[in-house]
Structure formats: C-alpha cells, structure tokens
Amino acid sequence: MEHVKHSIKPIGSRVFIGKLAGTRVFDPVGDNIGRVTDVITVLRFTGLPTVVGLVVEVATHRRVFVPVTRIVAIAPGQVITTGLVNIRQFRQRVAETMVMGELMDRVLSMRDGSGEVKIQDMCMEQDDRRDWYITKLYVQRITSALALSRGETLLVDPSEVTHLRKSVLPQEATTLLTQLEDAKAADVADVLADLPEERRIEVAAQLGDERLADVLEELGQEDRVSILTSLDVARAADVLDVMQPDDATDLVNELPEKQAQILLAEMEPEEAEDVRRLMAYGERTAGGLMTTTPVILPPDADVATLLAHVRRQDIPPALAA
Structure with missing residues (x-):
C-alpha cells in the first residue's frame, strides 16, 4: 500500500528526537519533573507516523508516559508540560513504537531503488491542529552491505523508505x-x-x-x-x-x-x-x-x-x- 503524504503546517521549528533525548521536563511554574528518555509514535499504513507522547524518567527513576496533549512547548533544553503527569509506570501498547529504543539505527530501503540507508535521527513537527507527526528521517546511505560502511547523509520523507514499520535486517543499537x-x-x-x-x-x-x-x-x-x-x-x-x-x-x-x-x-x-x-x-x-x-x-x-x-x-x- 502506498504512503499518502500528510499536509503539515508547522507552527514551530523542527524538533530532532535524538537531541530531545535527555532534555529536562518542567511544569508551568518551572519545577523539574524529569527528563525525556524516548518518544512514542504510532506507525500507520498510510500517512505520517503520529507522535502520541514522551517517556519521561521522573525523580524516582520511574519511567512514565506523558501524552502530547499535556505538552505545552518544546524549546532548546526544555519541555514544558501542563504539570499533570500520571505517575504509573510506562507500559508500551501493542500499536506503539519507541523511537529511540526501536527505530534508531534501523536499516531501510529507499523506494527509488537507490539502496539501503540507516536511520540516524528523526524530526517531528506540529500541524495547525497542534498534533505532532514525524515528518523527516535523517538517514545515512550504506555503501557496502557486508561492512555496513557509511555514505552520504540525507533528510527524507517517511514515504520515501520501506520497512519503517518492521525491521527485516539485524539492527544495531x-x-x-x-x-x-x-x-x-x-x-x-x-x-x-x-x-x-x-x-x-x-x-x-x-x-x-x-x-x-x-x-x-x-x-x-x-x-x-x-x-x-x-x-x-x-x-x-x-x-x-x-x-x-x-x-x-x-x-x-x-x-x-x-x-x-x-x-x-x-x-x-x-x-x-x-x-x-x-x-x-x-x-x-x-x-x-x-x-x-x-x-x-x-x-x-x-x-x-x-x-x-x-x-x-x-x-x-x-x-x-
């Protein structure tokens, strides 16, 4: 099934998820809640991957889920939330995928037949409804399948690659x-x-x-x-x-x-x-x-x-x- 492009009207700058990992999370009055350890997305058969929330490590080293609906702003070095955080331990649902844990370093094939690439990072953006989507993949070409040697880096749309939903090759971490x-x-x-x-x-x-x-x-x-x-x-x-x-x-x-x-x-x-x-x-x-x-x-x-x-x-x- 072909991917359908989703119309994104950014209301802020792109957020690269690799740089978001480790970012401090604050409530509206500036109190530190924890730090981001991962981003949770839903990979669909059509359209862009939807970002549904963040995994945040709080002071007790518990990892909790913060829905995107409770994120007020994402800026360099900080994420601002509404302050309402469910302290229950994070448990991944069947349809959810962890960007840092499961997608980074995944090897994909370019749809144009130009070879294989490895995911180095991803960027997410908001549309005019304030929903978050993964809009770009930062990838690096693999110039040798045997040695997995690296080539040029590219910024591509999710629709330009295959196997994003399921890894078909051994994946580095x-x-x-x-x-x-x-x-x-x-x-x-x-x-x-x-x-x-x-x-x-x-x-x-x-x-x-x-x-x-x-x-x-x-x-x-x-x-x-x-x-x-x-x-x-x-x-x-x-x-x-x-x-x-x-x-x-x-x-x-x-x-x-x-x-x-x-x-x-x-x-x-x-x-x-x-x-x-x-x-x-x-x-x-x-x-x-x-x-x-x-x-x-x-x-x-x-x-x-x-x-x-x-x-x-x-x-x-x-x-x-």
Whole structure:
C-alpha cells in the first residue's frame, strides 16, 4: 500500500528526537519533573507516523508516559508540560513504537531503488491542529552491505523508505547504547524491560560481557532467561563467568537441566565449580544465599571499615548479612 503524504503546517521549528533525548521536563511554574528518555509514535499504513507522547524518567527513576496533549512547548533544553503527569509506570501498547529504543539505527530501503540507508535521527513537527507527526528521517546511505560502511547523509520523507514499520535486517543499537553509556545497570535493565522482547534481545546482545552480566542481575527472571538463552553457548558462558557466583547460580537454576549442564561445561572450570558448589544448597538456605567472593581487608582494618566495604553497592548483598 502506498504512503499518502500528510499536509503539515508547522507552527514551530523542527524538533530532532535524538537531541530531545535527555532534555529536562518542567511544569508551568518551572519545577523539574524529569527528563525525556524516548518518544512514542504510532506507525500507520498510510500517512505520517503520529507522535502520541514522551517517556519521561521522573525523580524516582520511574519511567512514565506523558501524552502530547499535556505538552505545552518544546524549546532548546526544555519541555514544558501542563504539570499533570500520571505517575504509573510506562507500559508500551501493542500499536506503539519507541523511537529511540526501536527505530534508531534501523536499516531501510529507499523506494527509488537507490539502496539501503540507516536511520540516524528523526524530526517531528506540529500541524495547525497542534498534533505532532514525524515528518523527516535523517538517514545515512550504506555503501557496502557486508561492512555496513557509511555514505552520504540525507533528510527524507517517511514515504520515501520501506520497512519503517518492521525491521527485516539485524539492527544495531548504537544510538540507544550511547544514550545509556553512563547509566547504572538497574536503569539499563529498566529500559530493556520496556522494549518488545525481540528488540530487547537484540539490544542486550550488543552489550559487553561485564555490562550484560550486571544488567542481567537487575532483570526479572523471565527477561534474563530469555536473553541468556538467545545467546550462543560460548557467549552465554562468558557472561556467566563474569557474573557474581550467587547471581550466576540463580540464573543457571532457572534454566532447563540439560541447558544448564551445557553452559556449566562451557564455563571456565573455576567459575563453574563455584556455581556447582552453590547449586548444592537450597535456595532459601544460608548456603544458597552466600557468594564465593570474599571481602579481603588488611589485618589492621577496624569494624567500621569492614561495614563500609560490605555496604558498597558493587559487593553482593549476601556479603552484608
């Protein structure tokens, strides 16, 4: 089905979504509500993609949805809202697509047959009814399908490309991971949990082993099992090797017995032995809660120093008992 162009009469300047990410959100009196983490759009079979709202991370690190109807203005460095924000956790609906999480870095084909391009950014504009639409895609040509080398950049209409609604090629997550580079593992886990399963697996696979291990420790059981089992055996074993032994044990215990044994055989012998030792204890026993990683202090360390070390966030909670 051919795309039909929608008539847009801009009432303000274009807003590039890549630059909007991280922008502070304020209420009408200037109080800081949070920061933008994503833009939610509905991709239609005809017409321009409709922007329906923003995902905003509020002070409690909760990610909430702010409808476009509550956005008063978007200016450089700030988004002004009506101040009425629903604090319920954001949950993506079936028809919705996350621009940063799902569309950035997507590879598309030009309808004129001139080759493939990769989305670098998108811009949205308002029409005279104050509705927001994605009107332009900032893309870069891929000059080599094998090496994904880059060519010239273009600003094109959504109607000039195919596969915007559905990715047909493996998709990078460069833009999203750059945005999350300095984020805590728990915050990255929250972002992944909000993504559709297919994209969640795709993004997780592009994290480094240690980063992915930290994120898996923060995810719920179903999500982390789904991600780990999507990896090839060697990569999954490498990730388990760098996890805290107690967390690796919990994750291995959540796998089918045959799959768990395959991974244990692929892990480094010393790391696998730690996991096997902890697996021998019941989940709710002291042994099941402990870790094999010791806290080592000098002989002259006092009790206050010990307590300070076991309270550090990078030491497993089981050691603080």
